[in-house]
Amino acid sequence: MHRPQPTRQPGPHVRQDGQPVKQTTGRHSSCRKPKKISDETRNTDLTKNTTMRYVHRWREANRGVPDREGYVRLEWAAGSMQVDFGVARARIAGEMADVHCLVVSLPYSNMRLCVALPGENAECLCHGLMLVFEHIGGVPPVIVMDNATGAGRRNAKGEVALTGVFSAFVAHYRLEVRFCNPYSGNEKGSVENAVGFLRRNLMVPPMRAESYGQLSRLLLERCDGLARDSCCPRLPDVPVAEVFDEERAALMPLPSTAFDPVRWESRTADKYGLVDIDSNRYLAGPDSARSRVLAAIRWDTVTLASPATGELLAEYPRQYGRSRNVEDPALVLPRLAVKPRAWRESSIRPDVPDDIRAWLDSMDEKTLRESLKAIGDACRAAGFDPAMQACGEILRSNRDMGLHADSLTPIALRMRDGEWEYPGGIEEPDLSGYDRFITGTDDGGEER
Structure with missing residues (x-):
């Protein structure tokens, strides 16, 4: 079974409280530049005021220079969806984890949704989009993303080759997929802003959930709440949720059969x-x-x-x-029955409960071989956990009886199906009525 890994120490990209820090490279304030220049050039004579005055004059001289390429204001059609990933910290099943949040935005209404996933591969991407599609009750005709989300890879010619799983996903949902140019986050600026907005408003403080599925449901509920409480940028007095209800008409219907994102x-x-x-x-x-x-x-x-x-x-x-x-210990136990001397150094030995492990350690080679074979048969029939429960029940009742397949497997099967009752947990019947009938006395012990 999987052994838990040691807790990761916070690195330069993680604060001491465990929250990720959004790093920016190549951008420094006028106060930060003097120290950086002096550190790189070892020029101790450089003063802070001199550098700040130079930066100020440079900004004044270049403030009115128009951008060489410029930007074009984009108008998104109803139903168009932008997709991107972001990372946030959350507690999953009691352990802090880096959660990969799949964020989608519909720029027409400014509807923003988010689901939690353990990775950013093609299988996670397809599963996350399926959760979003089911939540909104339709399929967007167009989705826009970059080629770093597990959907595909861009080659030297600038062409994007879709992964097999995502290609089948696109065909199943009849989607049109557009990819942004490299280093052009402005082409899907709505979802870029949504990543930071939802991280700050939903994931602080870190959320808690028992599974990624539960965390996704909580995130979608909170996203719906934000849509009801915020207004659409195009219509300042109208909530996002109302505009999105009108946008639903532009969505395609969900397929009649579910898609299985499998590789x-x-x-x-x-x-x-x-x-x-x-x-x-x-x-x-x-x-x-x-x-x-x-x-x-x-x-x-x-x-x-x-x-x-x-x-x-x-x-x-x-x-x-x-x-x-x-x-899976159930796969290892039959091999250990053939080679019982490997029991003490086997990788599954720590997975066996302490009382059962101690009993097996005290047995001779013949009894150990027979017991491991019986446990292996019970594991194949009922599973590892019911087999361990059955072993514990038998050893608590009579340690000298040992573990045998003819008794261990039936008990394990009954425990798997919830039909086994522990002797100590059986409620004894009330026989006081028979006592009163035979002795002829009432509850106080007096004769009637």
């Missing part, structure tokens, strides 16, 4: 049965060592299957990071 890849497992996907390794099982494995990669899960038979080998939560090993 299929064929990989070769190493000698341990681990498959490398995006710099993380997932266990397909020792039986799959040095063989081909088919991987279905979604935004939140990685599913491994046999390409020959289609048999499901394993399914894991998708990891975002690098150099992590993700293992």
Whole structure:
């Protein structure tokens, strides 16, 4: 199983309170320039007033010079959507994390929406847009984005090649996609402003949620609240929400079938049965060592299957990071039953509850082999957690009975289905009525 990584120390781009800092490069105030020049030239005779006077004269002389290229005021049609990513800190399942916020803006009404995702790859992009489309009840005919959002990559000729997942997404929703020119954020200035606006108004202080799905729902609710409380720039007295209700008419209807943003890849497992996907390794099982494995990669899960038979080998939560090993103990236990001496140094040993681990450590090799095989059979039938619960119940009742497949697997299956009741938790029946009938006394103990 995935081991938690040590807490990252704040770097130069993160404040001590954990909030990201928006850095600007190549831009300094007139007060900052003198120190920077003296640090670079080691000219200690440079005074602050001299530099500030020079900067002031330069600005006065060049203030009236028109921009060589200039800008064109853009008028966006109803239904057009701009898309961009931003990063903010939030607490997910009790741990602080860098949340990649997919922000969309509809410039016609100035409607701004945001969903939370763990990354900025094509699978996350498609999933986030699907959440937005379902929330607004339609599909925009045109979306505008840059080529750094997981949608595609621009080649040397200036052409953008879409990723396979996003290309299928565009075809499914019948979208027209436009990409901005490099270093031209002004071409989608509405969403650029929305990224900072929503970060300041929604993510401060950091939000808390149990999952990315819950955080996305909370963000969308808050975005709706902002739309009701703010006015459209074109119509200063009309709330954004009312203008957006009129803009809905320009949206296309949602498709009748849902889209599955999945990327299929064929990989070769190493000698341990681990498959490398995006710099993380997932266990397909020792039986799959040095063989081909088919991987279905979604935004939140990685599913491994046999390409020959289609048999499901394993399914894991998708990891975002690098150099992590993700293992299902149920796949390792059958191999340990064949090699019980590897139990004490196995990677899944810390995942076993303390009382069960201590009991297995005290067993001889023969009993350990039989017990590991029984646990492996129960894991395949009911899953790892129900199997561990069944092991604990059996050992609490009678430690000398041991772990056997004929008793362990049925209890694990009943625990998985919620049909098992612990002996200590069973409510005893009220037999006082029989006592009164047999003894002929009432509740006070007196004869009737």
